[in-house]
Amino acid sequence: MVCASNQNRSMEAHRVLKEHNFNVCSYGVGGHVKLPGPGPKQPNVYDFGTRYDFIFNDLKSKDEALYTRNGLLTMLQRNMAVKAAPEKWQYCREVFDAVVCFEEKVMQQVIEDMAGRPQILMKPVLVINIDVKDNHEEAAKVAPQTLQLCQMLEAADSWEGAVDEVMAHFELEHQRRATYTICYY
Numbered sequence: 001m002v003c004a005s006n007q008n009r010s011m012e013a014h015r016v017l018k019e020h021n022f023n024v025c026s027y028g029v030g031g032h033v034k035l036p037g038p039g040p041k042q043p044n045v046y047d048f049g050t051r052y053d054f055i056f057n058d059l060k061s062k063d064e065a066l067y068t069r070n071g072l073l074t075m076l077q078r079n080m081a082v083k084a085a086p087e088k089w090q091y092c093r094e095v096f097d098a099v100v101c102f103e104e105k106v107m108q109q110v111i112e113d114m115a116g117r118p119q120i121l122m123k124p125v126l127v128i129n130i131d132v133k134d135n136h137e138e139a140a141k142v143a144p145q146t147l148q149l150c151q152m153l154e155a156a157d158s159w160e161g162a163v164d165e166v167m168a169h170f171e172l173e174h175q176r177r178a179t180y181t182i183c184y185y
Contacts, residue, residue, distance in 0.1 A: 001026040001146070002101045002110055005033040006048070006086035009102035009132050009139045011079050016143040018082060022150060025096075026082075027089035029109040035072055038063060048088040052079040071136045089113060095185050098126040098153060100146055103134070107179070114183035121185040126159055128167075128180045145174050 001010040001017070006028030014026035033046040035055070044062075046055055056076040059067040067073045079086075090113050101107040107129035114127070128149070132142045149170050156162030160182075167178050 002029060002089050002099060002106055003103060003134070004028055004030045004106055005035070006088075007033060007035060007079065008075060008134055008136065009142065011075075011082060012139040012143040013100065013102070013146045015078060015082050016147050017150060020147055020151075022147075025087070025092070025094065027087050027092055029089045029106050029113075033086050035059070036070060038066060046086075048091070049085050051085045052076050052083075056080065075136065095121065095123060096125055097159065098128060098150065100149070101127065101129045102132040102139075102142065104129055104131055104179075111181060111183060114185075117185070119184045123185045124160065124182050125185060126153070126163060126180060127183050128178055130176055130178045142176070145170070145176065148173075149178070 001013040001024060003010040006026055010026040010028065014024050017024040028048065033048055033050065033055075035044045037043045044059060056073060059072055059076070064073070089110060099110055101110055107127060110127055114125070130142060130146065132138050149166070152166045152169065153159045153162070156166065159166075163180060167180060170176070170178055
């Protein structure tokens with residue numbers, strides 16, 4: 001599961017898939033972890049690897065009422081229950097069967113990163129994008145849809161042979177455009 005900052009969309013999907021016993025990880029592709037601040041040009045910026053509990057306490061000390069009202073403290077509590085800290089995709093060297101992105105530019109960064117890696121294993125990885133607006137409501141809607149997509153891919157004898165049919169079914173059922181490509185490890 002990959003989004004920009006490994007905070008909202010990827011973490012909600014991570015939580016849902018983990019609850020259904022999927023072996024799942026989540027990442028961000030941005031230069032830093034950015035969360036909304038008190039104004040549009042005042043984001044809260046953290047390095048990847050900064051623990052969720054640190055971010056939670058930092059925001060709480062800055063303006064508990066604001067970050068409670070905009071849902072960031074609740075989101076960070078969820079994140080703390082899933083894993084310790086946001087992780088950067090570009091630092092990950094695990095091998096996956098599928099990577100689900102939640103924004104087109106995020107997918108492009110994943111593809112560029114994969115293209116720059118040595119392709120020693122020649123193992124295919126399905127890279128999927130589902131465009132999702134980065135807000136709590138949309139993240140909550142797409143997470144169970146992502147679970148269903150992963151379940152359909154897992155149920156297929158071979159995702160390579162079933163991907164077109166699975167993606168068409170997903171798009172029809174959820175009225176959500178999903179694109180994909182194949183990269184290699």
